[in-house]
Amino acid sequence: MGYTWDWSVIAENADIFVLGIFTTIVLAVITMALSLPGGLALALFRLRGPAAVRWLTTGYVEFFRLTPFLMQLFWIYFGLPYLLGISLDPFIAAVLTLTLNVSAFNSEIFRSGIVSVGSDQEQAAIALGMSTRQALRRVVLPQAVRRVIPPLGNQWVAMFQSTSLVAFISVGELMYQSLVLRAGTYRSLEILTATALIYLIVSYPQAKVVDHLYARMKTSAI
Amino acid sequence: MNHLNFGSILEYLPYLLQGAVVTVQLSVAAMVVASIVGTAIGMGRSYGGRGLNAVLGLAVDCLRSIPQLALMVWVFYALPVLAGAQISPFTAGVISLGIQYAAFMSEVVRAGLGSLASGQQAAAMALGMNRWQVLRRVLVPQAVIRMLPAAGSLLVSLVKDTSLVFGIGVLELMHQAATVNGLVPRPFEIFTVVGAIYLVMTYPITVTINLIYRRRAASIVS
Numbered sequence: 001m002g003y004t005w006d007w008s009v010i011a012e013n014a015d016i017f018v019l020g021i022f023t024t025i026v027l028a029v030i031t032m033a034l035s036l037p038g039g040l041a042l043a044l045f046r047l048r049g050p051a052a053v054r055w056l057t058t059g060y061v062e063f064f065r066l067t068p069f070l071m072q073l074f075w076i077y078f079g080l081p082y083l084l085g086i087s088l089d090p091f092i093a094a095v096l097t098l099t100l101n102v103s104a105f106n107s108e109i110f111r112s113g114i115v116s117v118g119s120d121q122e123q124a125a126i127a128l129g130m131s132t133r134q135a136l137r138r139v140v141l142p143q144a145v146r147r148v149i150p151p152l153g154n155q156w157v158a159m160f161q162s163t164s165l166v167a168f169i170s171v172g173e174l175m176y177q178s179l180v181l182r183a184g185t186y187r188s189l190e191i192l193t194a195t196a197l198i199y200l201i202v203s204y205p206q207a208k209v210v211d212h213l214y215a216r217m218k219t220s221a222i
Numbered sequence: 223m224n225h226l227n228f229g230s231i232l233e234y235l236p237y238l239l240q241g242a243v244v245t246v247q248l249s250v251a252a253m254v255v256a257s258i259v260g261t262a263i264g265m266g267r268s269y270g271g272r273g274l275n276a277v278l279g280l281a282v283d284c285l286r287s288i289p290q291l292a293l294m295v296w297v298f299y300a301l302p303v304l305a306g307a308q309i310s311p312f313t314a315g316v317i318s319l320g321i322q323y324a325a326f327m328s329e330v331v332r333a334g335l336g337s338l339a340s341g342q343q344a345a346a347m348a349l350g351m352n353r354w355q356v357l358r359r360v361l362v363p364q365a366v367i368r369m370l371p372a373a374g375s376l377l378v379s380l381v382k383d384t385s386l387v388f389g390i391g392v393l394e395l396m397h398q399a400a401t402v403n404g405l406v407p408r409p410f411e412i413f414t415v416v417g418a419i420y421l422v423m424t425y426p427i428t429v430t431i432n433l434i435y436r437r438r439a440a441s442i443v444s
Contacts, residue, residue, distance in 0.1 A: 066424040067417045068385035070396060078409035161289035175291055188299040196292050203287035
């Protein structure tokens with residue numbers, strides 16, 4: 001093999017790796033915080049809105065679900081400023097694209113959750129004198145929200161991986177930091193392996209928690 | 223504010239379509255690898271005993287927890303250092319997408335096999351079939367239909383993820399788009415057209431899978 005491993009480059013630059021993973025987590029948290037209400041709003045528009053709103057929302061959701069995230073990122077980071085004549089900070093562009101993207105996926109999750117509760121409960125609630133809004137808020141949504149927690153957990157894990165792509169527009173999360181470090185020190189093997197391991201250490205428990213959520217849902221009486 | 227002018231990029235459409243062809247080639251190659259390896263892993267986990275299940279399960283969970291980009295970059299830059307041989311960007315893309323989607327595929331296969339009614343294997347063997355015949359004639363046809371929606375959505379995901387090999391220099395659609403953008407800086411028009419091309423590739427997949435599934439859903443026995 002004849003390759004001399006040199007892990008010291010990791011120890012020397014540990015602070016850069018920490019900065020990277022911290023930025024990744026910040027991106028993920030902000031995105032989910034915006035995309036949960038965003039996705040729910042979109043789902044409700046799509047189920048209950050007037051025809052024009054339903055049509056527009058469906059178009060938006062399908063576009064963001066069927067095209068690559070990288071393409072969306074470039075479209076927003078390069079295309080929008082070109083169109084509108086503004087300049088967009090990379091971090092803002094990253095959060096914007098992530099939010100639009102994840103909201104679209106979340107809206108499908110919420111939609112199927114709401115539909116799975118069934119319209120008979122809503123009709124029963126209305127028959128008891130509630131308004132549609134009250135029926136939704138007090139009867140349908142609480143049940144829907146319980147069911148969608150596992151798929152949303154799945155979506156969180158997927159989104160966590162997607163944050164690595166914003167490296168392409170120079171946002172300083174983990175992937176970007178490791179690629180810059182690699183270019184600076186030429187220690188590809190150690191740096192890229194360490195990056196993969198860091199992602200692994202952070203994401204593996206998340207994936208296991210989601211598996212556990214799914215297992216719990218199967219055995220619960222929902 | 224810039225005026226949109228789609229005509230200016232019309233002459234570059236052939237370049238973009240060449241990229242789309244490479245995208246399709248990469249998707250097909252990776253999907254073939256993922257299907258074969260994923261099915262093997264899924265069956266190994268379902269039928270191979272506790273030890274094998276645990277070992278493969280660990281591998282699958284690790285592959286699920288690493289971002290596609292991180293794995294791809296590792297395979298292209300770090301693996302050659304270990305193996306002492308250079309691999310082409312296209313091959314690196316096929317390997318990394320292939321084994322990662324094999325992990326996702328193995329979960330789909332496991333779920334499909336697990337969802338079959340349990341008495342069928344015993345009944346078929348009581349009728350005189352050996353294990354292989356039971357698999358081939360009774361279990362697999364049913365499992366395949368149940369796996370279709372999830373496998374279809376994996377395929378769509380795979381096509382979208384081919385955009386990442388842009389980062390390791392494969393001349394697929396995103397790469398061509400970036401090149402054209404360098405020649406004629408009209409990012410909004412270019413990435414809109416790229417989005418349309420991706421939609422043309424992914425939307426028919428979802429429609430076809432839905433059609434096949436709906437047609438065959440009647441034959442699903444729970």
